[in-house]
Amino acid sequence: MAEPQDFYSELELSRKASADDIRRAYHLAVRKYHPDVNKDTGNLEKFLRIQNAYDVLSDPERRAEYDASLPPLPDQTDLLKIASYSSRSTIPRLTEPQLVYILLELSKPEEFNTTYTPPLNVCLVLDRSTSMQGQRLNTVKHAAIELIHQLNQEDVLSIVTFSDRAEVLFTGVPQLSLSQVESQINRIQTCGGTEIYQGLASGITELRRNIDKNRINHLLLLTDGRTYGDEKPCLELAEEAAKDGISITCLGLGNNWNDIFLDGLAMRTGGDSQYLAHHQEIKNAFYNLFSRLTAIYAKQLNISLSMQKNIELCEAYRLSPEPGPLPLVSPIPAGSILEKTSTNILFEFKIQPVGRNIQSLKILDGELMFEIPSPTHSKSRALLNIELPVSNTNIPEYPPLPIINALSSFTLYRLQEKAKQDLAEGNVALAAQRLTHLATHLKNQGQNELANTITREAEAIKKTHKFSQEGKMKIKYGTRALLPSRILTNQ
Numbered sequence: 474m475a476e477p478q479d480f481y482s483e484l485e486l487s488r489k490a491s492a493d494d495i496r497r498a499y500h501l502a503v504r505k506y507h508p509d510v511n512k513d514t515g516n517l518e519k520f521l522r523i524q525n526a527y528d529v530l531s532d533p534e535r536r537a538e539y540d541a542s543l544p545p546l547p548d549q550t551d552l553l554k555i556a557s558y559s560s561r562s563t564i565p566r567l568t569e570p571q572l573v574y575i576l577l578e579l580s581k582p583e584e585f586n587t588t589y590t591p592p593l594n595v596c597l598v599l600d601r602s603t604s605m606q607g608q609r610l611n612t613v614k615h616a617a618i619e620l621i622h623q624l625n626q627e628d629v630l631s632i633v634t635f636s637d638r639a640e641v642l643f644t645g646v647p648q649l650s651l652s653q654v655e656s657q658i659n660r661i662q663t664c665g666g667t668e669i670y671q672g673l674a675s676g677i678t679e680l681r682r683n684i685d686k687n688r689i690n691h692l693l694l695l696t697d698g699r700t701y702g703d704e705k706p707c708l709e710l711a712e713e714a715a716k717d718g719i720s721i722t723c724l725g726l727g728n729n730w731n732d733i734f735l736d737g738l739a740m741r742t743g744g745d746s747q748y749l750a751h752h753q754e755i756k757n758a759f760y761n762l763f764s765r766l767t768a769i770y771a772k773q774l775n776i777s778l779s780m781q782k783n784i785e786l787c788e789a790y791r792l793s794p795e796p797g798p799l800p801l802v803s804p805i806p807a808g809s810i811l812e813k814t815s816t817n818i819l820f821e822f823k824i825q826p827v828g829r830n831i832q833s834l835k836i837l838d839g840e841l842m843f844e845i846p847s848p849t850h851s852k853s854r855a856l857l858n859i860e861l862p863v864s865n866t867n868i869p870e871y872p873p874l875p876i877i878n879a880l881s882s883f884t885l886y887r888l889q890e891k892a893k894q895d896l897a898e899g900n901v902a903l904a905a906q907r908l909t910h911l912a913t914h915l916k917n918q919g920q921n922e923l924a925n926t927i928t929r930e931a932e933a934i935k936k937t938h939k940f941s942q943e944g945k946m947k948i949k950y951g952t953r954a955l956l957p958s959r960i961l962t963n964q
Contacts, residue, residue: 478522478525478526480525480526480529480530480539481526481530483522483523483525483526484498484499484502484523484526484527484530485498485716486498486530486777486804487775487777487804487839487840487842487854488540488543488840489777489778489779489803489838489839489840490530490777490803490804491779491803492531493803494777494802494803494804495527495530495531496531497802498716499523499527499531501712501713501716502520502523502716503520503523504709504713505713505716506519506520506523507520508520551582551585552582552585552771552843552845552853552855553579553580553581553582553771553810553841553843553853553855554579554580554581554582554583555577555578555579555841555855555857556577556578556580557575557576557577557578557837557859558575558576558578558872558873558875558876559573559574559575559576559836559859559861559872559873559876560572560573560574560575560872560876560880561573561861561870561872562861562870563861563862563863563864563868564824564827564834564861564862564863564864565863565864565865565866565867565868566826566827566829566863566864566865567826567827567867568826569826570823570824570825570826571823571824572787572821572822572823572824573821573822573824573836573861574819574820574821574822574872574876574879574880575819575820575822575836575837575859576817576818576819576820576875576876576879577817577818577819577820577837577857578815578816578817578875579774579810579815579816579817579818579841580810580814580815580816581770581771581810581811581812581813587847589846589847589848590625590767591687591688591689591769591846591847592625592627592628592629592687592688592689593624593625593628593629593630593688593689593691593766593767594628594629594680594683594684594685594688594689594690594691595628595629595630595631595680595689595691595692595693595766596630596631596632596633596676596677596679596680596691596692596693597617597620597630597631597632597633597676597693597695598633598634598635598672598673598675598676598692598693598694598695599613599617599632599633599634599635599661599672599695600634600635600636600667600672600695600696600697600698600726601634601635601636601661601662601663601664602635602636602637602663602664602665602666602667602697602698603636603663603664603665603666604663604667604697604698604729605663605697605726606663608752609697609726609727609752610661610663612752612753612755612756613661613695613752613755614658614659614661615756616755616756616758616759617632617658617759618654618655618658618659619756619759619760620759620760620763621651621654621655622651623760623763629645629683629688630645631643631644631645631676631679631680631682632658633672633675633676633679634661634672635668635669635671635672635675636663636664636665636666636667636668636671637665637666637667637668637671638665638668638671639671639672639674639675639676640675641675641679642657642658642661643657644679644682645679645682645683666698667696667698667699667700668700668703669694669696669700669703669707670700670703670706670707670710672694673692673694673707673710673711673738674710676692676694677692677710677713677714677717677719680692680714680717680719681717681719684717684718684719686718686844686846687846687847687848688846689766689767689769689772689846690717690718690719690720691719691720691721691722691744691766692714692719692720692721692722693721693722693724693759693762694721694722694723694724694735694738695723695724695726695755696723696724696725696726696730696735697725697726697727697729697730698729698730699729699730699731699734700731700734704731704734707734707738708737708738708741711738711739711741711742712741714742715741715742715743715806718772718773718844719742720742720743720744720772720773720808720809721738721739721741721742721744722739722744722745722746722747722762723735723736723738723739723744723745723746723747724746724747724749724755724758725746725747725748725749725946726749726752726755727749727750728750728942728943728946729942732746732748732945732946732949732950736797736798737800739797740797740798740799740800740806741800741806742806743773743774743775743806743807743808743809744795744808745791745795745796745797745808746797747950748946748947748949748950750943750946750947765794765795765811768811768812768813768814769809769810769811769812769846770809770810770811770812770845771809771810771843771844771845771846771853772809772810772843772844772845772846773809773842773843773844773852774806774807774808774809774810774816774841774842774843775804775805775806775807775841775842775843776789776803776804776805776807776818776839776840776841776842776857777803777804777805777839777840777842778803778805778837778838778839778857779838779839780838781834781835781838783824783825783826783827783834784822784823784824784825784834784836785822785823785824785825786801786820786821786822787821787822787823788801788819788820788821789801789805789818789819789820789821790818790819790883790956791807791808791816791817791818792817792818792819792879792882792883792956792957793814793815793816793817793956793957794811794814794815794816794957795808796953796954796956796957797953799818804842810843817879817957819879819880819883820837822836824836827863831863832862832863833860833861833862833863834860834861834863835858835859835860836859836860836861837857837858837859838857838858838859838860839856839857840854840855840856840857841854841855841856841857842854843855879956882955882956883956885911885914885915885952885955886952886953886955886956888907888908888910888911888952889907889908889911889927889948889949889952890949891907892904892905892907892908892911893940893945895907896934896938896939896940901934901935901938902935904931904934905931905932905934905935908927908928908930908931908934908948909927909928909931911927911952912924912925912927912928912931915927915952920955923947923948923951923952926944926947926948926951927948929944930944930945930948
């Protein structure tokens with residue numbers, strides 16, 4: 474007898490998915506599996522299952538009936554250590570909105586032992602446009618060759634180069650000797666402009682050839698330029714890649730790339746973007762990424778939240794191990810959990826005035842979904858439930874130390890974001906004042922080099938009324954890099 478269809482799994486959704494989540498997942502699945510665009514054997518059957526799942530879950534009455542027929546899901550918290558901290562122990566009954574911060578710390582349980590190291594399926598997508606000529610491209614070549622020497626026998630590596638067109642240098646496990654691979658890399662030449670979609674699409678295609686739930690499937694994009702006119706399809710492609718379990722790291726070299734675009738591209742997959750001021754930093758960035766990928770305990774971490782109508786999620790930010798903003802979608806792609814490093818996520822909630830008949834509020838209500846890449850584990854889940862009592866009195870209280878440290882660094886990062894917003898609105902004096910305030914705080918923390926950069930930028934914008942491209946990058950990614958070092962927990 475055939476097992477009944479799991480409609481939520483078919484669309485890769487949590488049972489707490491909203492109507493918008495269901496529509497978004499369905500549209501992504503249609504673009505991938507519709508017979509008109511994908512004629513691979515078996516995809517028609519897959520598409521029909523997706524359509525059936527959507528027909529049920531998009532109808533509130535049919536969904537409620539289906540949900541009532543489901544057995545309780547096992548809560549696999551034994552596979553994940555969860556610690557949470559709140560900026561308040563109670564919610565005061567105020568007449569105006571208030572902010573509450575929740576810090577979530579996720580890590581591998583100490584008692585969980587595994588000797589399995591998941592193999593890699595990695596694609597390097599390397600910019601070879603004209604602006605990469607000279608030392609930049611030479612350094613990329615040397616870093617790629619060194620990376621190949623670090624691979625294990627089970628690892629799979631592909632390399633794609635791109636300018637205004639893409640070229641697959643080699644795919645998967647190449648049937649070539651190491652010397653032949655190095656020779657191919659050394660023959661890379663610069664030409665043309667920058668069209669990131671060309672390289673991204675080819676890189677994701679190569680990863681899909683060897684995709685496996687027991688592998689770490691990752692794309693590394695390195696570019697030094699801006700792409701024009703193809704940003705939207707790039708972002709859509711990243712969302713589709715995330716559904717396949719592919720994460721993306723973006724490395725921006727120099728000062729002439731679009732940081733907002735690369736941030737958006739990476740965050741859609743739970744990845745991160747990084748700023749490389751000089752070509753000398755490429756080798757270290759490749760090494761750090763490889764070390765991180767080989768230290769992953771759980772991948773494809775997604776956070777599905779069910780929000781009460783009087784609570785709004787304003788921001789979600791991953792503080793460590795790779796700091797960066799997280800998209801306000803559900804589920805939230807939050808990246809990976811490393812073997813020896815916790816994943817720390819800070820949530821900012823706005824709570825509207827609480828009615829007199831409400832005695833408690835569920836601030837964080839949802840599920841963590843993740844995968845442990847090993848032959849004996851598959852997709853796992855853990856419940857999130859943080860409920861705070863409502864109080865008629867507003868008694869001042871000190872938040873726990875991890876919240877204090879998280880907010881102290883996060884506030885500094887926000888100052889430079891607010892300064893950019895002030896400048897965009899024409900308020901030059903306030904932007905300069907915020908930067909000066911930020912520089913003072915950083916000097917007090919011993920961050921003199923970054924503080925001096927910010928001071929110079931504050932003086933410059935008084936005359937130019939705009940950030941320099943170099944200053945903007947150094948300040949944004951410099952303050953972002955401070956976040957992981959400030960998080961202290963009770964461990």
